[in-house]
Amino acid sequence: MASTYSCLVVEDSPMMRQLLVLALSRVRNLKVTEADDGVDGLRKLAGGKFDIIITDINMPIMDGLKLVKRVRSDPTHKDVPIVIITTEGSNEDRSRALQLGANAYITKPIQAPQVIAKVKELLKIEA
Amino acid sequence: MSDKKGRPRRSDRPSAAVAAELKQKRDAFLHTFFRRGAELTDELVHENKKLRDTIAKLEEDNASLKTQLASDRAIRDALRKIDDLEREKARLLSSMHQQEEITGKMTNRFAEIESELESFANLYVASFQLHISLGLRSVVRHIKELLVQLVGAKSLAVYFVDEPRRRLEPIASDGVDLATVPAVPLQDGAPGDTVAAAIERAYLTGVPHVAEGDVAAQPAACIPLHIDERAVGVIAVYALLEQKQRFVTVDRELFKLLGAHAAGAIVGAFHYTRTDGKLPTPEELRAITG
Numbered sequence: 001m002a003s004t005y006s007c008l009v010v011e012d013s014p015m016m017r018q019l020l021v022l023a024l025s026r027v028r029n030l031k032v033t034e035a036d037d038g039v040d041g042l043r044k045l046a047g048g049k050f051d052i053i054i055t056d057i058n059m060p061i062m063d064g065l066k067l068v069k070r071v072r073s074d075p076t077h078k079d080v081p082i083v084i085i086t087t088e089g090s091n092e093d094r095s096r097a098l099q100l101g102a103n104a105y106i107t108k109p110i111q112a113p114q115v116i117a118k119v120k121e122l123l124k125i126e127a
Numbered sequence: 128m129s130d131k132k133g134r135p136r137r138s139d140r141p142s143a144a145v146a147a148e149l150k151q152k153r154d155a156f157l158h159t160f161f162r163r164g165a166e167l168t169d170e171l172v173h174e175n176k177k178l179r180d181t182i183a184k185l186e187e188d189n190a191s192l193k194t195q196l197a198s199d200r201a202i203r204d205a206l207r208k209i210d211d212l213e214r215e216k217a218r219l220l221s222s223m224h225q226q227e228e229i230t231g232k233m234t235n236r237f238a239e240i241e242s243e244l245e246s247f248a249n250l251y252v253a254s255f256q257l258h259i260s261l262g263l264r265s266v267v268r269h270i271k272e273l274l275v276q277l278v279g280a281k282s283l284a285v286y287f288v289d290e291p292r293r294r295l296e297p298i299a300s301d302g303v304d305l306a307t308v309p310a311v312p313l314q315d316g317a318p319g320d321t322v323a324a325a326i327e328r329a330y331l332t333g334v335p336h337v338a339e340g341d342v343a344a345q346p347a348a349c350i351p352l353h354i355d356e357r358a359v360g361v362i363a364v365y366a367l368l369e370q371k372q373r374f375v376t377v378d379r380e381l382f383k384l385l386g387a388h389a390a391g392a393i394v395g396a397f398h399y400t401r402t403d404g405k406l407p408t409p410e411e412l413r414a415i416t417g
Contacts, residue, residue, distance in 0.1 A: 015256045015269065016276050022248045087275065089370030107370040109279040112245050 004029045005123050006048065010041035010055035010067060011085070016108070020054060020085070023112035027119055038062025042070060045077055052122055053077075054115075057086040057097070065100055072101035081122040085110060246377040249277050253384055257392050261399040266392045270362070270385065271301040278378050279371030280347075280364045284308045286326060287352075287360040287393070295330060295361060298393075303365065311361075322365070325349045330361045335382055341372050348374065350382045352390035359390045 007030055011017040017034050024032050033048070035041040037059040045053075053071065057064035064084060071077045081103040086093065089107040097105050104118050120126075256269045267285065274280040282302030286295040289310075297308040311323045313331070322345050325336050329349035336349040345365045352360040362385060367373075 013272055013276055014259075015252055015272050018255065019248065019252045019277070022252065087279075087368055089368055108275075108368070109277055109371065112248060113241055 004031060005051040005125070006031045006033065007119065008033050008035060008041060008044055008050045008053045010035040010038060010053065010059070010064065012037050012056060012059040016056065016085075016110075019110065019112075020115065023110070023115050024054075024119065026112070027116055027125065030119070030123075038064065038067035038070075041067050045071065045074070050077070050080055052081045052083065052119060054083045054085060054119070057084060057088060057093070065097065068097065068100045068102050083115075083118055083122065085115075242376065246380050249377050250380055250384055253277060253381055254388065257384075257388055261396045261404070263393070263396040263400040266396040267299045270389050270392075271299060273381065273385070274362070274364060275301055278364070278374075278381055279368045280366075281368045282365040284363050284365070285352075285360065285389075285393075286311065286330075286363065287390075288313075288330070288358070295326060298360075322346050322363070326361050326363050330358055333358050335386065337374055337379060337382060342367050342374070348382065350386050353386060354390045354394060359394075362386075362389065
């Protein structure tokens with residue numbers, strides 16, 4: 001029986017969230033949970049186990065970078081792969097996110113195949 | 128009496144002498160006979176040996192020829208096999224090329240389908256979000272978000288026509304302060320500013336301006352906004368995000384969607400917001416639609 005994976009998408013824009021969920025629906029056996037911002041993301045993390053987290057950086061209440069720091073300092077989720085999706089395309093932003101513990105960095109506008117490939121790569125799902 | 132050789136005739140000689148002579152002759156004959164016999168035997172033995180050697184040689188040659196023949200047959204078989212294999216190889220290569228061609232076509236088709244799928248997903252999300260709310264703020268926010276998040280616009284403004292004053296007024300912006308965005312007068316002559324000229328042209332002609340290739344100059348795009356056939360405004364995308372170099376097919380499709388739906392959504396949301404969400408009565412609706 002194929003493994004089932006769970007993904008947490010943390011994004012304040014309903015449009016981006018819907019687009020991400022639509023893209024991720026093409027990954028077999030991947031269950032997606034949505035969160036509106038970093039705090040909502042932490043709440044969802046406290047209530048379940050996730051195999052991968054996809055988060056935006058610029059969000060109200062708690063931004064994506066703070067969320068990454070929190071996740072990495074939490075023994076339960078410290079090893080969960082994190083993909084940052086953001087409009088910030090500079091190398092400094094990328095380095096900062098990766099230094100904080102993110103595993104991958106994708107800039108907007110996103111391309112569904114790129115997101116799918118990255119998720120599969122981090123979950124070690126064969127293409 | 129004597130014979131021709133002067134010897135006395137046998138009848139004249141004493142019988143003992145004749146007997147001795149005959150014995151001598153017999154011995155000589157026998158000697159000669161046996162010697163010749165021995166010689167003949169030797170010759171026969173020699174001849175026999177030669178024949179044996181010849182037979183051995185012939186047998187050897189025969190064996191060699193047989194080997195040669197077998198070898199030739201093996202070579203012929205091998206050559207035939209090589210021909211067969213060459214034919215098989217050619218067939219396989221041809222099949223492989225056909226497969227490669229099919230794979231190439233499939234890959235291209237797959238890429239096309241991927242691209243179409245992405246376009247559909249973006250268009251679905253865009254239209255879903257554009258019409259999900261009738262709150263004016265939400266509609267305008269969704270239009271801006273769509274341009275930033277899906278297209279990759281760095282700075283933009285939404286213009287609406289002020290028909291009495293013959294100009295396009297900015298009503299919303301992103302990445303640039305709305306207070307600093309100038310109105311675009313609708314003049315008979317082309318305005319001096321290239322951005323204003325592009326915005327005005329898009330409004331007056333109804334033809335969108337979308338930069339081809341790498342976006343080097345402002346504005347990157349000017350999309351006329353229509354309600355039915357009537358032009359009522361323009362979306363100006365001044366610049367794209369750093370990581371977005373150029374517009375792609377799906378962006379053009381999104382522009383078409385916005386050109387046809389954004390103004391209607393804004394006007395509809397304006398009336399809905401202004402009446403605090405008051406719904407028309409069935410009678411009012413029937414009066415117009417009936």
